[in-house]
Amino acid sequence: MSELLSPLAQLKEFKKTAIVSPLWMIGEVICEMIIPILMGKIVDEGIGNKDMGYIASTGILMLGIALLGLFCGCMGGLTRSKASAGLSRNLRKAMHDNIQTFSFANIDKFSTSGLVTRLTTDVSNIQNAFMMVLSMAVRAPMSMIVAMILAFYLNARIASIYLIAVIILSIIMGTLMITTTRYFKKVFERYDQLNESVQENVSAIRVVKAYVREDYENNKFKKAAGNIYEMFLKAEMRLACIGPVMTTTINVCILLISWIGAHMIVSGSLTTGQLMSLLAYCMNILMSLMMVSMIFVMLTMSEASVRRIAEVINEKSLLTNPENPVMDVKDGAIEFKNVDFAYKKEAKEPVLKNINLSIKSGESVGIIGATGSAKSSLVNLISRLYDVTSGSVTVGGVDVRDYDIETLRNQVSVVLQKNELFSGTILDNLRWGDPNATQEECIRACQMACADEFIERMPERYNTHIEQGGSNVSGGQKQRICIARALLKKPKILILDDSTSAVDTATDAKIRKAFNDEIPNTTKLIIAQRISSVENCDRIIIMDNGQINDFGTPNELLERNEIYREIYESQTGSSADADFDEKN
């Protein structure tokens, strides 16, 4: 339960509103509750004493109270909407702010889609649940209590029947609700499975049809749908009891009250008006109880959302700035000393094993190796996107963990393998690298990245709008804009993580030539599949299965390294494996 309340800490400036809202609610409830009492009085005093004046004055009082109730109700509604909309705003902000402090490892843990769900669907769930809590959770118990008090005030003996009914009913409802929620949870699990199977069939329809497996899939689906049917039916059959149980209790109460009431009226200890009021309260009390149990169910349903959101808000970034950070990167020298690295602490096998490496400032270094040989993991440690598990990585002679993170990342510019452009103009995107870059500087960077040629051909050139995810430029164009964006940082170290895979070989060569001519003093690390992308580098690292297999000049490697030779020969020379997939 305390976990369920944790998001309330984010109410902040809406705390007052959230507290005031139930107060208005209480006002409305009290107004509503007074009306049956006054009604009883009209019957007893007004009609009984044949006093038309009394009827009129009490009637006007009742009208006034109803209008007051209306006012309280509206105020309650307004404050409630404000508090819940405010809560969801603050929850989103708290999550988003914290996500901005996340390290790559934190992001990996939640996954992109996980974060999106939390920021959107889960927050909406909580906003709705909170609205409900503010209105129902206060209203229902309040009206139950007020009605109970008034009932006791009118006649304690009859009111005690209500008390017993409430106790019995809450026990029955409680057990029903608990078992039903359990069934519903199972239903939702099966739902997920069913949806997964549909999803699979939608995306793999070609496989299904190619293997003529329609009937097979249909049978699988039929079974899954049947499973849901049974589970759901079980849950609904239990829910079906609630209405009748409720009605039975109300009816038994009415009969008891009528019987006892009749005796009391006849013997003079109860008036007809009071009996009418009591009958009205009977419904009020038991209906409120019903609402309380519904709220309970709704809260348990939003429990999952609350937990997911709390996870994000409470997540501590795994990377923090050191206390006295180094604010200047001296040069682009890189050194790995006895580095081991694993993405998860509990992982059995580290991704990088015992890496020792020294790269001079201004050197250009190629990195090749099979998929999964941990090329990307290696370079990600340099700009401290992840922290090493053991050993150390130094840049410019200083351990990366001693730098101010922003300083380090501005000097170590990475073009990620899975890169993104954002909606906005090309210029907007380029200026991510340097917010103050002039148009000339941007064009210059694009020329180096060979992006200028296609941007100039676009209708609005540098002001061309890029759609979300860069969907209106081709893969190769996207990669070149990303390179230009990274160049604008004017970094001391530039890392290209397979960043020209969709660029044709000739352009690729041009980009590399521009690097050598224009930024000779920048340390360049180039991960590539194509041997042509790295064979002009000063030195090449061969990665194999998380370890450095070899590190040397291209000529040295050609002589002594088998893996290099194998790749080299498969891509060049007489047995060349030409690439027939034209890039554009």
Place this chain on the structure above:
Amino acid sequence: MAEKVKEVKAFGGRGARGAPRPKVKNPGVLFMRVMRYIFKNYGVSMIVVFACIIITVFANIQGTLFTKTLIDKYIEPMIGQDNPDFGPLAGAMARVALFYLTGIVASYVQARTMAKITQGTLKNLRIELFEHMESLPIKYFDTNAHGDIMSVYTNDIDTLRQMISQSIPQLLNSAITIISVLGSMIVLNVPLTIVTIIMVFVMLFASGAATKASGKNFVAQQKNLGKLNGYIEEMMTGEKVVKVFCHEAKTIEDFDKYNNELFEASFKANAFSSILGPINAQLGNVSYVICAIVGGALALTTASSTGAGVAFFLALTHLFGSLSIGGLASFLTFNKNFSMPINQVSMQFNSIIMALAGAERIFRLLDEKSETDDGYVTLVNSKMENGKIVEASEHTGHWAWKHYHQADNTTTYQPLEGDVTFNDVDFGYDDDKIVLHNIVLHANPGQKIALVGSTGAGKTTITNLINRFYDIQDGKIRYDNININKISKKDLRKSLGIVLQDTHLFTGTVAENIRYGKLDATDEEVKAAAKLANADGFIRRLPEGYDTMLTGDGANLSQGQRQLLAIARAAIADPPVLILDEATSSIDTRTEKIVQDGMDKLMMGRTTFVIAHRLSTIRNSDCILVMEQGRIIEQGNHKELLEKKGKYYQLYTGNKTDITA
């Protein structure tokens, strides 16, 4: 009283009171179609439910009227009696208890039956949707976003569930209640009934105005929500880039702007909808109070018709009949019971319209035309008997086309060999946009045909025509010299093995995924197929070997491993013709070599169409087709094409010069 219970049940379902109604073209027609669908399987049950609702409402009214009887007939006369006789009262109460009991039983039966109807209908609908979806042509999946198809199964079915299980019975209940309560009220007292009706109109008017105002704001809220969600999706996808460029502060600034805009809109939208409740509740109270005053006055004149009553009221009494105290008590309960269902009807109306929008999408999917199949040539097991091919009932390892000729009422058998010809084939996804022109090719059994060309040249499209994922506009495709339109699609596809560009695996074990190619394959066969595809090695290194569970399209495997499994899946099916649409651009050269070896082994002895971009795959092909913009521009083997010095030569040498640049 039962309707009160229902109202509480309903609030769990939909939160958006006052949300704008979606537009549905023919709500009436759609509604009837939904009802027909329900009645198809649950007609009797629906009638039971209908009867139960009437019984419940009737029992409730009897219960409410009991208050009048109790006070007027039993309590009032007994006041002041020395020895009151409670016997008649006990009898009356027993009768009422019986009514109550009937009502409770009816409502229980109703709830249970309704649950069965709802879940049963949904189950049938889901299965029907799925089976129909499986029968749809590939084109449907090309032209509809997968997210949209999914949402039919999730959102649309769910709103329909609410409509069937809650809205329809509640609407019925409300309608019957309104009619019967109105009738009872008129019987009890006409002026009070008029007062009540006037107040109901005031209520409807007020809530209508609030709904309208909130509807406008809900649209604004949806718009802002969309904007913020779009921003969140974009930024979360690019979050790593944000970090690399230290762009956090700017991101927070933009996010706050969208977030605040949403807050404003959301507050306004909810504010209007949340005052709907109090307006209805308190106006209900006002109506109650007015009835109490008027009724009190009427009761007073009734009680004191001989006393110094006001002449005006006396006149009223004469006009409209009298009102007893008990009658007043019952009327006041009716007053409450009357406004409630009216409110509900308007609420249910909204949710029914919302559900119908979902139903429209469901039926649209069900109305999509299935893939047609007029093929009558089938694939059968065969054996040789006296030098002639005959059909075999057991699995022989030999297959033959069974071809029935209507003209002379004979059946011929022809061995399955894998000869494929394209005769001047034109194809377009739409009739007016032809993407493949005059395709002519001939693959002899066992030959390897390579398709080469840039992305979008139409390579994959050609392979999709052989297995009739799409039907051609003009020309002829023949398989073993039979027009493929004559071959039953099922059997045609069975005879073709395909490894697709995008590998798709299913939730299940590795072995199950391989077995997908041949459902009755033994464990040995599965292993043999895996070995052939070079997949056995990595499978055995998996935590549970062949029994390792794969989830999320094989997310726990690498791209190369998934492709090897897809090859093994094709291998186990052992088809005479293979289509390999290889996509190895994201696989590094070394892994690709392993995949390639697997493919090479698979290709041996089969007619193979291979889409490739690596020379090693292409050069030993029997025939290479160079494609450009939907046309075959060159055709021949490696040597011939190089000598031609055309596009192929260009592609080949162009890359080579690049490498040494």
